[in-house]
Amino acid sequence: MGNTQECKANLARLHSCALSTGNNQSMFAKVKRLFFIVLVNIAILGFGIVSLELIFGGWLNSQWLARLNLIRDATITYDITGLYESTNNTVLYTRDVHGLRGSFNDPSEINILTVGGSTTDQRYINDGETWQAVMQQEFEAMGKEIVVANAGVDGQSTFGHIKNFEWWFPHIPNLKPQFILFYIGLNDFYKDAEYKYDGLETKEKRTIRHIFRENSALYYFSRTLRNAYGAMFVLGIGHSSVNFADIEWTEKPLQTGYDEIMAARLKAYAKRLTILVNKTKQLGSIPIFVTQPYRKYRFINGTVQGIAEKSLYENVEINGVDYYHLMKKLDAVTLDNCQQNGEVCIDMAKDTLWENEDFYDFTHMTPKGARKVGVYLVDKLKDVK
Amino acid sequence: MLDLLKDLWAFMKVRKKFWLAPIIIVLLLLGGLIVLTQGSAVAPFIYTLF
Numbered sequence: 001m002g003n004t005q006e007c008k009a010n011l012a013r014l015h016s017c018a019l020s021t022g023n024n025q026s027m028f029a030k031v032k033r034l035f036f037i038v039l040v041n042i043a044i045l046g047f048g049i050v051s052l053e054l055i056f057g058g059w060l061n062s063q064w065l066a067r068l069n070l071i072r073d074a075t076i077t078y079d080i081t082g083l084y085e086s087t088n089n090t091v092l093y094t095r096d097v098h099g100l101r102g103s104f105n106d107p108s109e110i111n112i113l114t115v116g117g118s119t120t121d122q123r124y125i126n127d128g129e130t131w132q133a134v135m136q137q138e139f140e141a142m143g144k145e146i147v148v149a150n151a152g153v154d155g156q157s158t159f160g161h162i163k164n165f166e167w168w169f170p171h172i173p174n175l176k177p178q179f180i181l182f183y184i185g186l187n188d189f190y191k192d193a194e195y196k197y198d199g200l201e202t203k204e205k206r207t208i209r210h211i212f213r214e215n216s217a218l219y220y221f222s223r224t225l226r227n228a229y230g231a232m233f234v235l236g237i238g239h240s241s242v243n244f245a246d247i248e249w250t251e252k253p254l255q256t257g258y259d260e261i262m263a264a265r266l267k268a269y270a271k272r273l274t275i276l277v278n279k280t281k282q283l284g285s286i287p288i289f290v291t292q293p294y295r296k297y298r299f300i301n302g303t304v305q306g307i308a309e310k311s312l313y314e315n316v317e318i319n320g321v322d323y324y325h326l327m328k329k330l331d332a333v334t335l336d337n338c339q340q341n342g343e344v345c346i347d348m349a350k351d352t353l354w355e356n357e358d359f360y361d362f363t364h365m366t367p368k369g370a371r372k373v374g375v376y377l378v379d380k381l382k383d384v385k
Numbered sequence: 386m387l388d389l390l391k392d393l394w395a396f397m398k399v400r401k402k403f404w405l406a407p408i409i410i411v412l413l414l415l416g417g418l419i420v421l422t423q424g425s426a427v428a429p430f431i432y433t434l435f
Contacts (some may be wrong), residue, residue, distance in 0.1 A: 041407045049410030056418045066421070069435070160435050191435075217418055224421055227435050 050346050056217035063171050067220050068163060069153055070099040083241050084360035086367070091126040100174045101150035102132055108174035110149040113285070115161050116183035119292055119364060120152025124239060129367040134374025142382065155231060157187035158272040162318070165279040179282065179384075180280045181288040181377075185349070186331055186363055188269050190235050200332065224357075236311075239364055244295070244356035245334040250308040253321040261314050262329045273337040288384075289338040290377065291331040291349035295359040297324035309363075346374070346380050 058064030061177075065072065075094045080086060095101050095270070104110060114120050114132050122130045132148040139146035144256055151168075153160060161182065213219050232238045255261065280287040297306040297320045306320020318326070333351050340344035353376070358369030365373065397403055 037403050040404055044404060045407035045410060048407060049414075052411065052414055052418060069421075155435055157435065218414065221414065221417055221421060223435070225417075 010052070013141050015268060017273060034362050053217050057220075058217075060217035063167075064215070065099060065168060065171075067167055067226070068160065071095045074101040078124055081194070083124055083239070084366045088126075089357040091124055094127050094182060098175075099151070099168065100149060100172070101127070101130070101152075103128075104147045104149060106174060107149075107172050107373070108176065109147045110175065110177045111146045112148045112176040112179045112181055112288075113175070113179045114148060114150055114152060114183060116152045116292075117156045117160075117187040118152065118239070119186065120150060120183045121154050122150070122152065122365070122370060123154055124360075125367055129370060130372035131365075131370040131377065133162060134371050135378050138196050138375060139382075142378075144382075152183070155187065155227070157191040158182075158269065158276060159191060162272060162275050162279065164193050165276075165283070169283065176283070177285050178343070180283070180285045182276065183290045183292060183325065185289045185334060186237075186294060188265075188272075189327060189330055190237060195290070208274045221255065235304065237363060240361045242295075242359070242361045244359070248308040249305040250299070250319060250321060251303060251305055252363075253306070253325065254319050254321075255311065255322045255325075258322075258325045258329055261316060262326060265314075266329060266333050270333050270337055273334065277341050277343065286344065287338075287341075287347065288358040289369065290346045291334055291353050293349050293351070294327055295325065295354070295356070295362045296320040297327075298354070323366040344381070344384055346377065348376060351376070 038144055054060060056066070058067060072095055075092060078093055079089060079092050080091055081089045095102075098107060100108075100110075112132075112135070122258075127133065130150060132150045135148045136146060139148075151164065153164075161184070277287050297304055299305075304321055304324050306322065306324055310317045310319055312318075313326070314320075327349065333349065335345050335347055344362065353372060354369070358365055358372060360366050393405075393409065397405055
């Protein structure tokens with residue numbers, strides 16, 4: 001009897017032991033399987049990412065211009081219904097094989113190359129009605145054969161302009177403009193002072209991180225989405241239609257310490273302007289700097305009125321009058337830098353000739369506004385040798 | 386969109402087809418890059434401050 005009980009206990013222990021070994025084996029198999037799945041997934045993902053980088057990135061293509069958000073060799077018809085009043089509801093937007101907009105056959109013919117953001121690009125203005133086209137027509141009417149080309153890129157600040165000189169302009173054959181006109185200010189007003197779209201310094205200081213940022217398609221992808229979100233949803237500076245009749249205007253600012261608000265930004269901006277001047281001169285051209293008008297403020301009988309609507313800037317609330325004072329600080333840096341270097345400086349922002357009809361939103365101009373800009377600039381530049 | 390992703394995840398979990406995950410990720414990236422870099426009809430409406 002006793003032996004039988006002992007024997008049963010031994011059998012139970014043996015069974016338990018066998019089960020435990022079986023469990024261990026099953027656990028090991030599970031871990032092995034999981035490891036295999038993870039490994040295969042990483043391999044597929046790695047292969048996919050490397051393929052995407054090689055196809056879309058700049059690793060094998062030194063002329064990877066997509067990273068500048070350039071449109072090349074394309075004629076696009078845009079529907080402008082609801083943007084501004086026009087007899088025709090569509091506009092033609094043409095960029096040549098080099099990514100330039102304008103009326104010329106070869107880049108060697110270009111006398112004035114205009115560089116800027118969306119207000120230079122003028123995505124929703126017809127090919128023959130941009131301020132560059134107006135300038136060329138006005139010069140022609142004076143009997144001067146001056147070709148004005150458009151190298152504006154939507155959303156580009158001076159960070160992007162500097163990159164144009166590294167990634168874009170050197171690849172345009174025979175490009176040797178007499179003047180490079182920078183129509184700047186607005187995008188730099190919004191771009192973070194700490195923004196690191198560099199190496200802005202020199203090629204010697206380039207690190208692996210810079211090389212990765214310059215060539216990686218996935219970095220470009222994430223930067224584009226991040227910056228597009230910031231521009232369109234946080235800052236609200238994309239293209240839109242504004243009914244100025246509904247705007248409430250005020251003469252009272254919300255802030256006073258503009259120097260403090262702008263200090264870091266102005267210092268960084270001045271540094272970028274110096275780089276731009278140097279790069280322009282290296283290309284054998286003369287820089288022209290033009291400040292931009294902004295419709296968040298206007299001049300009525302010598303008094304500044306700004307939109308009453310408040311927005312956040314550098315963590316403080318501002319209205320349109322504050323915009324005026326802050327933009328004036330930025331424009332002062334543009335003009336100081338320009339005058340110190342003896343360049344051609346045009347303070348168009350201070351002029352009072354702008355009306356509501358010249359703009360379709362706070363930033364971008366209608367064909368009427370573009371015509372005014374073109375005529376104004378020709379008037380200022382007609383005597384420049 | 387979120388429902389679609391949830392359904393996809395549930396499908397991969399039930400059918401044990403986890404190898405589909407990296408392929409889906411790569412295809413999404415491919416779509417995004419084509420839109421942004423090849424001058425598609427959508428790209429001009431993306432205003433990127435840079």
